[in-house]
Amino acid sequence: MAKSSVIGVAVDQIKTRQHPSASIVVVGNPNSGKSTLFNRLTGLRQKTGNYPGVTVERHVGVARAGDISLELVDLPGTFALSAHSLEERIAVDVILGRMPGMARPAGILVVLDATHLYQGLYLTQQLLELGLPVLIALTMTDAAEAEGIRIDLPALEQRLGGVTVCPVVATTGRGLDRLREALGRLAGAAAPDVPEFWPALSAAAGELARDLPDAVTRTEIERALVDGPGELETHVAGLLGADGHRRLDELRARVFRGRPSLAEEARHRYTWVREVMDEVVQRAPVLMSWSSRIIAWLNRPVPGTIGLFVVMAVVFQAVFAWATPMMDAIDAGARALGSLIGAALPEGMLASLLVDGIIAGVGSVVVFLPQILILFLFIIVLEDSGYLARAAYLMDRAMRSVGLSGQSIIPMISSFACAVPGIMATRVIPNRRDRIATILAAPFMTCSARLPVYALLIAAFVPQQTAGFFNLQGLVLFGLYMLGIAAGLLTALLLRRTALHGPKPTFALMLPEFRKPNLRTVLIQLWGRARVFLYRAGTVIFSVAVIIWALAYFPQSEEVAGELAAQRDRAAVTLSGEALDLAVQRLENEAAAAQLEQSALGRAGKFIEPLFRPLGWDWKISSAVIAGFPAREVVIAVLGTVYAVGDEADEATLSSRLRNAKWPDGRPVFTLPMVIGLLIFYAFCLQCVATLAVMRRETNSLRWPLFAWAYMTTLGYLGALAAYQLGS
């Protein structure tokens, strides 16, 4: 304790330019432009981590204000200090200085949306009462002007207890210089004069404050009174002594007179908010703009719902149509690199490792980067424009029929990109049962790692033909997406009827305005996604490719090599020229296949083959599927490696090699029922360690991820079994 305070003084005296001198929290309603402003102020000087014990992301950055630098902490958006969801609770704990490992902030930067003052001022008033210096950034002032809203700034500053209000436009940077200047003076500034709004509550808190240590703030006492039973209340009651709870209850009875305390607080605060707005806001009537007419039309029930389906259809179409040229280019590049290295190096272990192991394995996964980026681009744009919230509203009724609410739609749509952010997005769902049901349904949505597997198998085995207006391949893909959605929803329904039985989920949602997404913010997020994907390709998939290659390469059989040499010599006696080349190539392929079969991978695959035999899988597919359990896209890399070892031509694509795969008796391995079974297996099976890990963290138990894994694997196996046995 003493030591840290000494260091604190020392840092203060040095006034370094490099290290941030004070920590400022950035607080605001969701969708108030908070993150855009934070990005503007800190630029690339920011880092992302997690709050201790939870997966809520913690964004911290450094902002320069004149010659001092400040640490800015971007808190999750919240409407009030009475925490409702996990993210709000984090925000409140940091603001109140109750977050372990974080000091109480030196000041608050409130982000107030000029077009949404009503709810913004509610939170602002609560923040003004904290006894900390406050600065207000009034965002969206351009949008407010366009909507005919005029705000009397000096009057607003005066009503808010004398704090500085800086109008800014975060997207263009207007007003940022003045904001920076004010930020520089914030840390040492005086706390605002608290606007009085509820004398009875203030009096009660004042009474208690006399018997409490100075470290307990007025806000903490008031929250203990209003929010009732909880960690904070227990803390305050404990400090008051043996009759602490009784005293709190007595004061509550006096202040709230038996009415729900939260409702009473809302009534008092919004009365004050309306007074402020009447005084400082002038609304001029404006003509309805062209875009708001379209939006109004899209808000009508039927066009809105049709619009939602059209948007989703366009997204999935684009993922395929736009990505093809880029994917072909990457594929061609990988193969050219492979043959270049193959030609330059002498035949042997090193060449095999590089060409068959690394380039074939990693290349076959990286090829899907364009599709994944396009999918993420759409999801990010839909989210940032506010459209996903509207989807939640439109789909609420449908989701209710499976025991969920519209709020479960956003995590599910995000899961089409990746179940990990999808599961994280369930945090907005306040009820634990609804949340867990959504978490278990989310991994059934076709994620971007399933897409490569589907794309490979469909391109190889579904004929390129049209069925009516539709392309057959596209139709099969669409069917797989539907299969995932149906399985996810049925799972949720089943759980809500059994293990997660409980009251119907409620639904209340703020609908953000449609806004043009900020290009910079979209690109920053997209780059983050690309980095994660390439990082995985460079680490997990790279390692798996090398391990699988080694398992397929070792042990080298003396017998097979000897047999090959002997047969080659014999062929050279009877044949010559082109016929000899052909014969040698055939012999080499046979030898490579024999080598693969007796390798460690071949033996392991054969060992588990009986388990997958009823699904029509040979040992190669069985071992590829097993290798794919940590990350499902690995299966492509493994198939790429197993089928590269022992193939006739480097030119052949993986799909044509799969088409040529044969059982020892000459029947093709990949028959249509078997391929459909394999696709169903991938639609259901939970082959993703990252998803299991995030499930564990978000549900805070091992039970749910284990259940999900066993359940989904069983479902996948049974689905593949049914397809193969019924189809053959």
Added chain:
Amino acid sequence: MTLASLERGIRYVIASVDCADPVVQRLMVLGLVEGAEVELASSAIGGDPLEFRMFGNAISLRREHARYFTVRPVDSIG
């Protein structure tokens, strides 16, 4: 009349709230309190949930909760 039976194009003011349900209390924290002016903006297919405008904010809630809010037209006396 309640929030569940608004006519489009007319402005209403919330007159009283039956706030025993915690969901209703949460809606009050979001601004649906006595004195707030609201307008019906839209509804989803089947007329549920409903979307309201309130001082420039859009909020959506289900019919079952909208019933707890008693309203009267802004221009009426009382």
